[in-house]
Amino acid sequence: xxxxxxxxxxxxxxxxxxxxxxxxxxxxxxxxxxxxxxxxxxxxxxxxxxxxxxxxxxxxxxxxxxxxxxxxxxxxxxxxxxxxxxxxxxxxxxxxxxxxxxxxxxxxxxxxxxxxxxxxxxxxxxxxxxxxxxxxxxxxxxxxxxxxxxxxxxxxxxxxxxxxxxxxxxxxxxxxxxxxxxxxxxxxxxxxxxxxxxxxxxxxxxxxxxxxxxxxxxxxxxxxxxxxxxxxxxxxxxxxxxxxxxxxxxxxxxxxxxxxxxxxxxxxxxxxxxxxxxxxxxxxxxxxxxxxxxxxxxxxxxxxxxxxxxxxxxxxxxxxxxxxxxxxxxxxxxxxxxxxxxxxxxxxxxxxxxxxxxxxxxxxxxxxxxx
Numbered sequence: 001x002x003x004x005x006x007x008x009x010x011x012x013x014x015x016x017x018x019x020x021x022x023x024x025x026x027x028x029x030x031x032x033x034x035x036x037x038x039x040x041x042x043x044x045x046x047x048x049x050x051x052x053x054x055x056x057x058x059x060x061x062x063x064x065x066x067x068x069x070x071x072x073x074x075x076x077x078x079x080x081x082x083x084x085x086x087x088x089x090x091x092x093x094x095x096x097x098x099x100x101x102x103x104x105x106x107x108x109x110x111x112x113x114x115x116x117x118x119x120x121x122x123x124x125x126x127x128x129x130x131x132x133x134x135x136x137x138x139x140x141x142x143x144x145x146x147x148x149x150x151x152x153x154x155x156x157x158x159x160x161x162x163x164x165x166x167x168x169x170x171x172x173x174x175x176x177x178x179x180x181x182x183x184x185x186x187x188x189x190x191x192x193x194x195x196x197x198x199x200x201x202x203x204x205x206x207x208x209x210x211x212x213x214x215x216x217x218x219x220x221x222x223x224x225x226x227x228x229x230x231x232x233x234x235x236x237x238x239x240x241x242x243x244x245x246x247x248x249x250x251x252x253x254x255x256x257x258x259x260x261x262x263x264x265x266x267x268x269x270x271x272x273x274x275x276x277x278x279x280x281x282x283x284x285x286x287x288x289x290x291x292x293x294x295x296x297x298x299x300x301x302x303x304x305x306x307x308x309x310x311x312x313x314x315x316x317x318x319x320x321x322x323x324x325x326x327x328x329x330x331x332x333x334x335x336x337x338x339x340x341x342x343x344x345x346x347x348x349x350x351x352x353x354x355x356x357x358x359x360x361x362x363x364x365x366x367x368x369x370x371x
Contacts, residue, residue, distance in 0.1 A: 004207060006250055007146035008168040012243070014235065016174040017136065018052045020090075027132035027169045029088030033081045034058055035101040036092045037065035045138050049092045049177055060084035062104070065093065068267055069100035071114045071155045077104035078112075081131075088132035088169075094189065095142025095151075095273065098135045102150035102167055105133045114152060119349060120160040127162075132169045138177045140228075140241035141189025141274050143196060143249025145171035151264070151273075159268035160349070173246060175238040183229045187322035190225045190241055192274030195281050196248030197221065198299060199256040202285075202292055203353040210251040217247030218302045229322055255353025258284045258345065258366065265344035271331055278324045279331075282316040283370050284354075287362070291355040328371045338367050 011019050024032060040046050041063055050058050062080045066073055081089065081104060089108070091101025103114060109130050110117065116125045135145040144150075145168065149161030181189075194217075201214035221244040227237040262284075263276040289296055289308065300311040303318070320326055329335070342363035345351055351358055 004209060005165060005253055008171055010146060010171045010173060010246065012173040012246070014174065014176050014239070016172050017049050017177065020050065020134070020136070020172060021052050023134055023170050023172060024088070027088060027134065029132040031060060031084070031086050032088040032090045032134070033060045033062055033077070033084055033086040033104070034090050034092060035062050035065065035077060035097055035104060037094070037097050038063050040093045040097070040138055043180060045177055045180065046092055049136050049138065049174070060086050065097045065100050067096055067272065068153050068159070068270065069096050069103060070153045073100055074103035074107055074114055074152065075112055078107035081108045086131070088134070090134045090136070092136045092138060094137070094139040095144045098137060098142065098144035099150040099152065101133065101135060102164055103152055103162060105130045105167060106150070106162060106164065113155065114162065115154045115156060117162045118154060118160050119149065119163040120158060124163070127164055127167070130167055133167055134170050134172060135168055136172045136174070136177070137242070137245070139181060139185065139189040140178055140238070140245040141192040143193060143245045143247070145173065145249070146246055147249040148252050153268050157268060159264045173242055175235065175242045178238050178242060179233050179235070181232060183232065184323055186229045186232060187225070187324055188272060188274035188278060190221060190228060191278035191281070191319065191322070191324060193241070193245035193248045194218065194221045194225070195259050195277035196251065196256070197244065198281065198285070199259050200248065200251035200254040201299070202257060202288060202295055202355050203254040204355050205254040205353055207254050210254045213247045214251045215298060215302070217244040218299065220244035220247070222302050222304070225322070256350040257354035258287065258351065258358055258363070260350035261345040261348040261354065261358070262341065262363065262367065264348050264350065265341050269333070269337055271333065275324060275331065278319050279326060279328060280370055282312040282319070283366060285315065286312040287366060288354065288356045335371060338371065341367055
């Protein structure tokens, strides 16, 4: 039996960003710390996201967001929170900014190290009260705005989560903020969202509402990702991609699988999470195929494959069509750096819900195939 829980309040539609003043007032947040990255600032998306606010209100800004958020950046953000005298946090950006905003909100009221609160720590401490947190995605990928944890690279080198399912006060999802995303970013973040839908659907955990949401998310992404990549200003394609991203994260409660079990330790080496998920996904599907039952038929139907056996290749062809690398070596990853990844994947929480019982040898073979 699983706990069935579906996230914070979500304001979702074109122009939803205009509700930000209302959302802040409802949260009784008068001086938020804005967490975003330099790319979002440079592209003018931060200005667009906050256009309903006075410029005075956006002066408390933390933009030192690494591509993969770290414990050190979370500590620096919490220091900025106190230096500015803030009473809440607003995260605006992709998954890195949103996960970092969560970690900053935690450390604003909890003493470091952040590892104390990690779901990989055998002595994990419970979280107490945190400041109001509002999240606004500018990509359609991680779904972190409704996700149940903050994924961080800790000072010990482990990439894992801080379990915080109730930390988000509200999510504001405006597909207009994604209209200017470059094609490759659209592709890699979109495949990240697809991997979430697929892996949570394949998890053996019993949660029929989550399965229904995952199927709906897959259908939206398979039907719209090409259009979003090729014609980024297609508003309906962007709407469906953001909804598919959100749906993938609503299903995290089912657990994931070998894609994420490998992507987490590989991501700790500095590689983009969505790109890693895309590279791994067809190979993990092939590995799990005999353990998926009727779910394999459904995924094959949604991706347009003529048969279950053709389904992994069909998804691999989609990845190539979108311009995403197909092998780890294409990222410049040296083979020697794969040492220890299989062992780390076995320890990752995502491994626990892979539909096939994995071993170090199976992970080693998978990594050889993916390299």
